[in-house]
Amino acid sequence: GGGGGGGGGASYQRFPKVRIRELRDEYAKFELRETDASVANALRRVMLAEVPTVAIDLVEVEVNSSVLNDEFIAHRLGLVPLTSDAAMAMRFSRDCDACDGDGQCEYCSVEFHLAVRCDADQTLDVTSADLRSTDPKVCPVDVARALDADPTSYDSTAADQRGIIIVKLRRGQELRLRAIARKGIGKDHAKWSPAATVTFMYEPSIHINEEMMETLTLEEKSSWVESSPTKVFDIDPNTQQVVVIDPEAYTYDDEVIKKAEAMGKPGLVEIYPKEDSFIFTVESTGAIKASQLVINAIEVLRQKLDAVRLQEDTDLGELSAHLHGGG
């Protein structure tokens, strides 16, 4: 996939390329090439803060005799990641016309129920597995994963499948509540952020001055190699030459350059970040798959650009008039 921009006059259009390196449900690593930092960072920012997900937003507590107070439990419930594959298609409750914006209709919300009471002498954990969803598509991610793995043997009371602890109850304590999950974005509240972390690094280009390197003894070489806290360089056991084994392990910490200078060999190695090549790492909370997160982010980004383009004649016209014409 790819995004693009266009405009009148000279074309600065580029065609970014994506190469996927690793893809798991909750993890993605890919290269983004032939674009610049603004696009890469926009993608990062959108993934963190603007890809919509579903999270519990309203909690009506009926009974709460647990040790934690209502707000604390509501906050904890909000942070439970819910499966949000349908989030892109859902409506924000603020502009849902089916329910006049009170956010309780099927188009913009999912209702959850939780009713647990401890009658045993042992402490009872109330977990995300106790949340009963009215929409099978939206449920806590750990429950969904357990169901996915083996729907037949899934047992919400099994000790190893208890999910995220919300509160612990002792004998006689009870928790009964109704929760409304709504669509939202991470910009509004961190609970709607689908990404645990998104980061990108500039791909380094490393040039070893082989000539100068040969003037070093083996000991000097190895001490130079050791000076990097990450394993970027190594010495070939056969040729005894310094080789770059993992350029991406380089953290731009300049340790090797400083070391070379300290050894009296400035210019032993030159390392530059490539301005148009980025390596992305995406970790998802599980609300949506990492791959889907990237696609959704591009979609959101495109919608934003569309919004700008559609407004071109009106708002932007005014803006440019203001910039050029005004006194």
Place this chain on the structure above:
Amino acid sequence: MASKAKNPDYAALRELFRPHIDSFDYFLDEGLEKALLSIRPAEIADPSTGSKLRISFEKPHVLPPMREGRLSEPLFPFECRQARTTYKGEFRVDVAFQYDGGVVVRESFNFGHLPIMLKSKLCHLRGADPQKLVFHKEEATEMGGYFICNGLERLGRLLIIQKSNYPMGMVRKSFRARGAGYSDKAVVMRCVREDQSSVSLKLYYLQNGSARLGFWIRGREFLLPVGIVLKALIDTSDREIFVSLTCCYNDKYQREKGVVGTQLIGERAQIILDEVRTLSLLTRLQCLKHIGEYFQPVMDGFESESHETVAEAVLRDYIFVHLSNNHDKFNLLIFILQKLYALVDQTAAPDNPDALQNQEVLLPGHLVTIYVKEKLQDWLSKSRRLIQEEITKDKSFELKNLNHIKKILNRNSGSVGRAVESMIKLGRLNTASGLDLPQREGMTIQAERLNYCRFIAHFRSVHRGASFAKMRTTSVRKLLPESWGFLCPVHTPDGEPCGLLNHMTSTCCVASFYSSDGKIKDFLKIRMSILTVLVGIGMTPLTPKLERAGPPEVLHVLLDGCVVGSIASGKVEKAVAHLRSLKLFAVSGIPEDLEVGYVPLSLGGAYPGLYLYSNPARFIRPVRNLSHSSNGSQSIELIGPFEQAFMEIRCPDGGDGGRKESFPATHEEIHPTSILSVVANLTPWSDHNQSPRNMYQCQMAKQTMGFSSQALKFRADVKSYHLQTPQTPIVRTRTYSKYCIDEFPTGTNAIVAVLAYSGYDMEDAMILNKSSVERGMCRGHIYQTETIDLAKKLDRGDRVLEIFARSNDRKMKSSIDSDGLPYIGETIHPNEPWYSTYNTLTSVTKPTTLKGSEPVIIDYVAVDGTSSKNYMQKVNIRTRRTRNPIIGDKFSSRHGQKGVCSQLWPDIDMPFSAVTGMRPDLIINPHAFPSRMTIGMLLESIAAKGGSLHGKFIDATPFATSKDANQDNPSKPYSVVDELGPLLASHGFNYHGVEVLYSGVFGTELTCEIFIGPVYYQRLRHMVSDKFQVRSTGTVDQITRQPIGGRKRGGGIRFGEMERDAMLAHGAAYLLHDRLHSCSDYHIADVCSNCGSVLTATTIQPQKRAVREILGLPPARAPKSFTCHACETSKGMETVAMPYVFKYLAAELAAMNIKMELRLSNSAKATE
């Protein structure tokens, strides 16, 4: 969590509270009984029948706290806190009545209730394990040591008082004011009886060479010539007195080391003896008669006694009360005289009353003992007076009839318990004598549970005395070397109480009446065994009629303020070493906390002698005795501040500390951190910080919002702060785990980046990551409990007037339940009703609205069911307010680095690490470091980063490295960074803790490497929500019509003179006019231009004309017209704009018969 063991060991924690509990235990066990027995029985004689009644106190009985009612169920502290009552037990005393020396009749009298200290011997929680404590709705770590008075937790203030039974040489100008001929020198001794009541004695030096003995009786100082006292004490001769006095001088020694006497002493002795002779008092009997005659009017209950008996009583009750034997008193007086003369002749230096060396501590149990004693004494003398009055007044009253007597006695017996309770409640001593204490107010303080550090610090704090707070001189506030190891040099507040309010170090304890095996010490036995040991090592016991020598030949040996003998100065050092070694073994009979104060011979130094102290209330601390270093725990010796000044104690840093070889170290500190208090010890690597920063941290640790209580659900504190999700610090000191601070954590491990980003982190501001806050970082609550007692509102009527009830108003049903109380979990907004009451007389239901400016959530409602009436009269409503971090809230690291949140920055705009994708939780400015030099914080960041990568807690005990590292390689300078750096490098991070970060806004690399790592951050209790103040218009002052001040009342902030000056300097005239006039008390006054008065304008009543009312509109007001009351015309009336205070000023001046006149010119009118 690794640190969360099954059963945490609270023994170390308990030790911190022990001085309080031990002292109260002793009060219950023995102190009270001893005090009662020492009260002089009252004797009443009936003049008509001649029969005599003798009333005396016998055994006291204090019972554990019980609930009221017939079923005697135990009362638990939890109930007292909730019901706002006092945790107290019944106090009874057996009073013995004896007629004419006949049969003794015992009657038990109820003296009210005494507050019981929690976890003392009578507390139901004594010895309870955590499970039981939790069952009784207490903290698992409940330590006790405080009282509960009206639901408030109050503890005795530890006060510094003068060292007991030690004669202290003092030079004070005020001594001259005692009378003509008095000098500024005196020897002062605070003599303490076994029940801890004390009498201070002063021996003043007169210019003529004589001395006067001064002591206070009922607010008046009495001065006796010392010669009379000497002669009155024992049968002696002038020669004996002369020889005893002059024994400290010998021609043999001229100006040698340790010589204290001079040849003047002979002349002085002569003067003393001459003084007595001029009064023609030759024998002991004559002296006694003289004293008795003088004191008879002031001695209560001695009206009918002979002069000798009175004199004996004076000698017993006021002179050297710690001694019972007159021979001992005589010897001590001689010793003190010698010290006084040495002080005068400057052969001995004065003692410093501000040095800890000459101080000890007042413990709450001891205070209660002496207070109860005095109250009972008062009761007895008052009862005696009443009975005597009754005998003369009432003919039918019979002294013989015990029932009559009892009736009178019962009248005011409850006052004793009430007095003690009110003393603890208010901290005010209500006494005539002053109890020989330095102050009467502030004897107790409230134990706030803001967080555990603050709570502990209350029990460890030691106050120098309220009277010093007002003093201009700063000498009392100085940190003196004498307090080394006993009082923490770091943990004292800055500002007003600086240096006066100190804290005991973590290892410092207070000597108690209990030996280490929990038995009450038998001081008689202890003193006997000390004496035998002393004699065994070469002391010559003091026998009367023996000519003695003085320093430098021999040193006097004083045991608990009693001269017991002398020891040759050559032998004394060996003797001291022997005594010290015996202290280490329990079997020796020498108490482990015996203070061996050996003051060596010196030239003009402290007065030499061997001062042994076994009494309680002394500070003690453990050090290692090097002569017994071979056998581990056996070598730990307890030393006091008096002996410490003369000991050679080595610090375990490997160096000799500049000690000369001629003074080899005999002792060693156990660990350098023992000089720090518990709170100061919690600062990681405080040895790498600039010292004032550590002081600030001690302040801030006590203001931190933490996990204040685990039993929060059952508490009814007026206000308590609670952190929702606290964490255990990654970097911590050994003290942290030793005192189980994990039970009450106070902060969050925040990822802190040190960089200037966005400018919002200037000047100690800090940027918080909005997403971190949304995920729960530093979130908290404020709980407030309001007790509503309807019975209290009324003026003492026993009829139930108001009850909780709800009216059937629909509006009220939403927030108030049918019982008139709010629903639990309901949010109540300001000015909404939150409970309602029904008045049974007027049948009116009245809701009470919530005050304040913030909405609250009802957390808990408790009804007091102990009152006998069937109506609910007393309820506790606990409310909760969420306090999530917002702009303006205050935070601090553990290194005195505080800052205010200036922005909640979106996560995506925060700088991020390309390697890990981490964004900081918090950004602080690098300028916070260079001038403050809190290197400990940088170390903490590096260490916590390494620790979290490694999955380990890092030990950051201060001085730990100086102790361990220098042993093997002293030449190489040791650095903590060298230990932490490799840990980081092994995980692929930079050695010095920096990282390459990328701008969150642009995605480009930041030009600098950024120092980033986890730092334990505390949220302080100062929050904008409690402090912001805003006003446009509102209430004005009644008199001046200017806006009122004060946040609570919706007032404004004063625009003061300096602000005015700034406006003037800017020439901002219009703004100035706006602030000071238009927005303040703008007023249009009617002024009479004829007489120039502002005050004479009066309205003319408009004639009643039928004003046509237009429907829907208010009736048109007739324009007001004014007339001048003085001129009786309305011709010259003008309106002038002026500040209303100006008009008020005119009125005030008029009241003083000053007329203020305004001259109005027409110039303004001309421009119109």
